[in-house]
Amino acid sequence: MKRLSLLGLLGLVIRRDLLLAMRRRSDVLTTLVFFVMVVSLFPLGVGPEPEMLRKMAPGVVWVAALLASMLSLARMFSADYLDGTLEQMLLAPQSFSVLVLGKIIGHWLLSGLPLVLIAPVLGVQFDMSGDALMVLLIGLLLGTPVLSMIGAIGAALTLGLRGGGVLVSLLVLPLCIPVLIFGTAAVDAVTAGMDYTTNLALLGAFMLFALTFTPLVTAQALKISME
Amino acid sequence: MLEVLNLACSRGEHPLFTGLSFALKASELMQVQGSNGSGKTTLLRTLCGFLQQDDGEIRWDGQNVRQAKEEYLSAMFYLGHHNAIKDELSALENFSISAGLAGYQVDEKTALSALRRMGLRGRERLPVKVLSQGQRRRVALARLLVEEARLWILDEPLTALDVGAVSLMEELIGEQLSKGGSVIFTTHQPLAVAGVETQRLPLS
Amino acid sequence: MVIHWFKYSAPTNFYRLAGKLIPWFAIPSAILFVVGLYIGFFVAPTDAVQSEAYRIIFIHVPASILSMFIYMVMAFYAALGLVFNTRLSSMMASALAPTGALFAFLALWTGALWGKPMWGAYWVWDARLTSELILLFLYLGFIALQASIDDPRRADRAGALLAIVGSVNVPIIYFSVKWWNTLHQGSTIKFTGSSMHIAMQEAMFITLAACWMYVVAVSLVRVRSIILERESKTQWVSELPEVKS
Numbered sequence: 001m002k003r004l005s006l007l008g009l010l011g012l013v014i015r016r017d018l019l020l021a022m023r024r025r026s027d028v029l030t031t032l033v034f035f036v037m038v039v040s041l042f043p044l045g046v047g048p049e050p051e052m053l054r055k056m057a058p059g060v061v062w063v064a065a066l067l068a069s070m071l072s073l074a075r076m077f078s079a080d081y082l083d084g085t086l087e088q089m090l091l092a093p094q095s096f097s098v099l100v101l102g103k104i105i106g107h108w109l110l111s112g113l114p115l116v117l118i119a120p121v122l123g124v125q126f127d128m129s130g131d132a133l134m135v136l137l138i139g140l141l142l143g144t145p146v147l148s149m150i151g152a153i154g155a156a157l158t159l160g161l162r163g164g165g166v167l168v169s170l171l172v173l174p175l176c177i178p179v180l181i182f183g184t185a186a187v188d189a190v191t192a193g194m195d196y197t198t199n200l201a202l203l204g205a206f207m208l209f210a211l212t213f214t215p216l217v218t219a220q221a222l223k224i225s226m227e
Numbered sequence: 228m229l230e231v232l233n234l235a236c237s238r239g240e241h242p243l244f245t246g247l248s249f250a251l252k253a254s255e256l257m258q259v260q261g262s263n264g265s266g267k268t269t270l271l272r273t274l275c276g277f278l279q280q281d282d283g284e285i286r287w288d289g290q291n292v293r294q295a296k297e298e299y300l301s302a303m304f305y306l307g308h309h310n311a312i313k314d315e316l317s318a319l320e321n322f323s324i325s326a327g328l329a330g331y332q333v334d335e336k337t338a339l340s341a342l343r344r345m346g347l348r349g350r351e352r353l354p355v356k357v358l359s360q361g362q363r364r365r366v367a368l369a370r371l372l373v374e375e376a377r378l379w380i381l382d383e384p385l386t387a388l389d390v391g392a393v394s395l396m397e398e399l400i401g402e403q404l405s406k407g408g409s410v411i412f413t414t415h416q417p418l419a420v421a422g423v424e425t426q427r428l429p430l431s
Numbered sequence: 432m433v434i435h436w437f438k439y440s441a442p443t444n445f446y447r448l449a450g451k452l453i454p455w456f457a458i459p460s461a462i463l464f465v466v467g468l469y470i471g472f473f474v475a476p477t478d479a480v481q482s483e484a485y486r487i488i489f490i491h492v493p494a495s496i497l498s499m500f501i502y503m504v505m506a507f508y509a510a511l512g513l514v515f516n517t518r519l520s521s522m523m524a525s526a527l528a529p530t531g532a533l534f535a536f537l538a539l540w541t542g543a544l545w546g547k548p549m550w551g552a553y554w555v556w557d558a559r560l561t562s563e564l565i566l567l568f569l570y571l572g573f574i575a576l577q578a579s580i581d582d583p584r585r586a587d588r589a590g591a592l593l594a595i596v597g598s599v600n601v602p603i604i605y606f607s608v609k610w611w612n613t614l615h616q617g618s619t620i621k622f623t624g625s626s627m628h629i630a631m632q633e634a635m636f637i638t639l640a641a642c643w644m645y646v647v648a649v650s651l652v653r654v655r656s657i658i659l660e661r662e663s664k665t666q667w668v669s670e671l672p673e674v675k676s
Contacts, residue, residue, distance in 0.1 A: 003330050012327045023315040023354075084309025091275060093300040093330050153596060157589045161579045170575055171593060174568040175600050178607035185614055206603075217596060224588040227278050239582055240664065 006098050013102030014109070020079075021110050027075065032114050035068035039122045050127050057126035058136060058187035062180050065115050065140060066147060070169040072111040073151040074158070076103060077222065081159050086226065100222065101215040104152045112144030128187075135190045135200070139183040142203040149214040150175050156221035179206060228252050229274075229378055229409065234283035236269050243269055244430050247283070251378075253407045256400065256423050258414065261430035267413045268307075270430065271382050274411070275305050287378075301330065304376035306384055310367040314356035318342055318366045321355060326370055333373055341372040346392065360387040371399055379403060381412040397421075440519050442658045443667050449651040456651070460644035467637030475630040489634050491541035493642040494534045495559070498566060499601075501531035501646060505573075506598035509591035519654075521587035522661070524594065525577060526654035530646050532570035538563050558612035562605045569597045583661055 004012065021028055042060045043053055080086040080103075089099045119140055123133045154172035158164055186199035228250065235245040243266030251257050259267045272278050274285060276292065276299075285292045287299040312321040319338055326333045342351045345365040347358075355363055364387050371379070379400070385393050393416070400410050401420045411428075412418070419425065439445045471489035505527040512521030542560045543553040554560075573590055580586035662668045 004327055004332050008332075009327070009330075012324065016324050019320070020313060020315055082309075083313065084307060084311035085313070087275075087277065087305075087307065087309070088311045088325060089328055090277065091300055091303070091305055092328050093297050099328070153592075157576060157593060158579070163579060167575060167579055170568070171572040174565050174572065174604070175596070177565060178600075178603050181607045181611045185611065188614070217592065221589065221592050224585060224592060227582075227585060239584075240661065 004094075006094055009092070009094055010098055010102045010105075013099050014106045017103065017106030018109065021106075027072070028110050028114060031068050031072045031111050032118060034071055035064050035115050036118065036122065038064040038067060040125070043125070053126045054128060054191075057123060057128050058132070058184040060126070061119055061122055061136060062140075062143075062183045065119070065144060066173065066176055066180060067169075068115060069111055069144065069147040069151060070172065071165070072107065073155045073168050073172065074164045076107050076152060076155040077159055078155075078164070081226070086222065090223070090226065096222075097215040097219045100152070100219045104148055104215065104218070107152070108145050108148040112140075112148050116140045116144060129191065131190050132187050135186050135196050136183075138200055139186045139203055142200065142207050143179045143183045146179050146203070146206050146210045147176055149210040149218075152214060152218045153221055156218045156225060159222065159225035179203065182206075228288060229411070230286040230289075231274075232284045232286065234270075234273070234285070235281040236266060236273055236278065237281055238266070238269055242281070245282070247430075249428055251409045251411055251426075253377075253409055254404045255409050255426060256404055256420060257409070257411045257426040257428055258418070259411065259428045259430065260413075265430045267430060268382055271305075271307070271380050271411070271413065274380055275303070276300075302376060303378040303380060304329075304371060304374060305380045305382075306367060307382040308386070310363050312355055312363060312366055315354055317352045317354055318347055318358070318369075319351045321366055322369055325367075326373060329370070329374060331374055337373060341369045342366070344372060345369045346395065361389050361392060364388055365392060368396065368399075371403070377408045379408065379410040379412070381410065383414055384412060385414055385416045385418060393418075440517055442519050442522070442662060445519055446655055446658050449655050453648055453651050456644045456648035460641050460648055463637050463641035463644065467634050467641050470630055471634035471638065475634055476628055485545075487541050487545045489638045491538055491545060492635060493639040494541065495538040495563060496639065497642050497646060498531055498535040498538055498563065498570075501527055501534065502566060502569070502594075502601065503598060505531060506594040509587075509594040513588055513591040513595075518587070518661070519658075521591060522654050522657045523650070524590065525587070526650045526657055527646075528570055528574050528577075529653070530649050532567060532574060534642070534646075535563055535567040535570055539567065556612065556615075558609045561612070562608045565604050565608070566601070569601070573597070 039060055042056065046052065046056070077086060080089070090096060092099060116137060119136060120133050123136055128136065151168070151172050154168040157171065158168050161167060182199045182202050186196045186203070189196035189199060230250045232248050234247040236243050236247075247270070249257075259270055261267050269278060273280050276296075287295060287302065290298070292299040311325060312318075313324075316324070319335070319342065322338050322342060323333055323335075326338075339351055342348075345368060347362060347365055347369075350358060350362065355366060358366070364384075368384065384396060388396065397418060397420050400418075401423065403410055404420065404423055439448055468489065471486055475486070477483060505524045508520045508527070509524035511517060512519075512524060539560060542557075542563070546555055546557075547553050573593055576593055577586045577590045580589060659668060659671075659674070668674055
């Protein structure tokens with residue numbers, strides 16, 4: 001019988017999560033709908049004045065993306081924890097961190113990527129320019145994985161606790177603030193005609209840094225929570 | 228061969244047992260006994276590496292399991308109170324994924340024959356949520372037929388199984404023992420394998 | 432005299448040591464507070480630019496510095512507890528957290544009180560104060576996480592991991608907020624225009640020392656009560672005079 005390689009294992013975990021999400025479609029959609037609703041609430045709250053909306057747009061979209069990501073975090077490990085699958089993953093002979101990375105990537109594909117794809121539509125609601133939309137998209141593409149990764153640590157630490165969803169947000173949101181700052185700064189820069197690449201490069205740096213460390217930290221957090 | 232030396236475990240701040248030592252050699256069957264709360268599940272979970280012991284050492288084939296982690300985990304199989312299967316997936320899909328996570332790539336033919344031997348003929352492709360508790364347990368146990376685990380750690384494996392499944396389980400354990408594997412388990416129901424003397428490990 | 436340091440890593444022995452040390456920190460702290468605040472409020476001259484309002488810095492600055500310092504110390508103890516499995520280190524981290532949060536809150540509050548006469552608003556999104564706010568959130572997160580976990584061992588270890596992740600993030604957050612502030616041309620709260628009068632410096636250092644001693648004293652008190660709570664079922668606790676009565 002063939003043994004699975006690490007990459008094969010990663011693929012297995014991601015495919016499994018995608019398969020499960022397809023059979024339980026509501027989860028993905030609720031995050032998306034929440035995102036759209038929150039963004040749409042702002043003009044209703046502050047008035048439809050186009051100049052102001054254009055200025056607010058990057059901030060609004062980013063904050064909404066943060067909140068929508070928080071919503072789905074509690075679900076990242078809880079289902080597997082409750083039915084014992086997470087235990088079995090801990091017993092996998094190969095690196096547990098690889099399996100955890102697979103879970104995180106799966107989470108991003110289901111919660112982060114849809115936000116990235118729908119963001120341009122929302123940007124149009126705010127009358128953002130083409131350049132601004134592009135930078136917003138790239139920023140979200142780089143930043144939402146970081147949200148999933150930092151969020152994974154929070155989800156792992158709060159596994160099985162009451163008050164789960166809110167507690168995770170309390171823990172994770174402060175740590176996500178740099179992503180928010182640079183994501184919005186990039187869009188503001190391009191709107192003002194200034195250099196935006198530094199901001200995006202920093203987001204990229206955050207992503208690489210998170211990619212290196214979060215699977216290990218999350219794996220450790222899961223072990224602590226499952227004792 | 229599994230060796231436990233001077234093991235001490237506690238749960239929360241309550242010490243459960245100290246100075247526990249035993250060896251489980253090939254073809255041996257061992258039952259952990261004790262009243263509720265005496266630490267049976269804690270012992271099994273410590274053997275799996277989920278919990279850290281307070282004191283003592285666990286050795287597999289002479290090596291400390293912390294050092295030889297990969298060898299140990301490849302050689303062992305654990306089934307606890309949870310089945311570790313997903314309701315939305317079919318028995319076949321669950322089987323392939325669970326085996327895959329344990330590092331085994333199983334083709335469909337092998338998977339189907341394993342599920343059929345466990346008494347799930349005709350139900351392999353149904354979503355597991357329509358199966359009974361006993362049938363779900365059988366799906367979880369099907370992996371035993373395919374994986375080459377030399378050590379089975381089973382926490383109440385007979386839960387929810389009917390008489391037919393219980394005797395199938397005893398048969399499987401018998402096969403495992405005759406192949407040179409070892410089994411350590413806890414149970415609330417009688418479990419005996421023909422021709423094999425069960426060793427008892429009492430936890431006071 | 433040889434001091435057997437490892438002896439004190441056992442909660443039993445540390446409990447007694449801490450009890451003896453507390454007055455050595457509490458009393459000087461009180462004295463230094465009185466001296467420092469006296470110099471700060473009565474001896475130091477009125478500032479040319481900011482008049483009397485500036486005097487709040489004698490509380491604001493120590494609170495701000497210590498809130499950062501305590502977080503690092505807390506993360507250090509928590510990391511020790513996680514790596515070496517010493518319960519006392521984790522208890523120390525848990526004992527420090529509320530005081531750290533208090534100082535962060537105090538820094539924010541005094542910052543706001545200062546802001547009103549200076550800038551006309553209680554809250555201006557100054558980079559330092561905003562970072563302080565985020566630090567307060569990090570403290571509250573730590574405390575909330577530990578409060579939500581019943582199993583003390585899991586609470587210690589989870590909190591430790593969170594504190595370590597937080598301490599890695601603190602410089603990143605600080606840098607980001609500073610960047611954000613300059614981008615948006617926000618206001619920066621400065622202490623005084625030019626160099627500080629000698630009396631002001633004196634007062635600042637004295638109140639800083641007073642606050643530090645306060646932190647040590649309070650944390651020792653708190654860690655003693657944590658020890659009592661955790662070890663409540665053991666024999667040595669039930670034999671303590673304060674418990675027997």
